[in-house]
Amino acid sequence: MTVALLITAVEARGQDLYAHHSPEELKRLSVEELRGPEYQVKAVFLFNFAQFVSWPSPQPSDTPFVIGIVGDDPFDSYLDETVRGEKVSNRSLTTQRFRRGRDPRNCNILFISQSESDRAAQIVSNLKGRSVLTVSDIDGFANLGGMIELFTEKNKIRMRINLEAVRAANLKVSSKLLRVAEVKD
Numbered sequence: 001m002t003v004a005l006l007i008t009a010v011e012a013r014g015q016d017l018y019a020h021h022s023p024e025e026l027k028r029l030s031v032e033e034l035r036g037p038e039y040q041v042k043a044v045f046l047f048n049f050a051q052f053v054s055w056p057s058p059q060p061s062d063t064p065f066v067i068g069i070v071g072d073d074p075f076d077s078y079l080d081e082t083v084r085g086e087k088v089s090n091r092s093l094t095t096q097r098f099r100r101g102r103d104p105r106n107c108n109i110l111f112i113s114q115s116e117s118d119r120a121a122q123i124v125s126n127l128k129g130r131s132v133l134t135v136s137d138i139d140g141f142a143n144l145g146g147m148i149e150l151f152t153e154k155n156k157i158r159m160r161i162n163l164e165a166v167r168a169a170n171l172k173v174s175s176k177l178l179r180v181a182e183v184k185d
Helices: 003-007 023-028 038-052 078-083 120-126 163-168 175-180
Strands: 065-070 091-098 109-112 133-136 148-153 156-162 182-184
Touching: 038 065, 038 078, 038 109, 038 133, 038 148, 038 156, 038 175, 065 078, 078 091, 109 120, 120 133, 156 163, 156 175, 163 182
Parallel strands: 065 091, 065 109, 109 133, 133 148, 156 182
Antiparallel strands: 148 156
């Protein structure tokens, strides 16, 4: 997997291309080829964040690496298919959905759905002191204390990284990722 696949701004339109590729093929597509339904592209971003962010203490290999979703799931099966059979630091990747009232603290990465925009700041606040990478496409998410905000600019998916929030969670973002993101200190 190349860094360019993750970090180059990706076109969010052109839905016909993804219909012809399996998730395994999608992971190997070049940036020029990576176009498709918005949340299929965002699923690949989430998968790759696991590769470009470091967590403070290694977990045993029998503990899964969890990508959680709180609120309505916009990914359909894209995220599940993208992580199926994959590993991060010798840990199996898995996905988990959280509804209101369920505690997402056991996640490594938590995607906060737009359906939770009224609660996003509260969810982020509840995770303070935990090493959970928070990601969302809610407008202004980085300003709410979230760590990575995905946004669309000129039909390309871009990232805004809130370094203060990342550091407060004791996480480290690869310099390769920071070079292409909009960074908020």
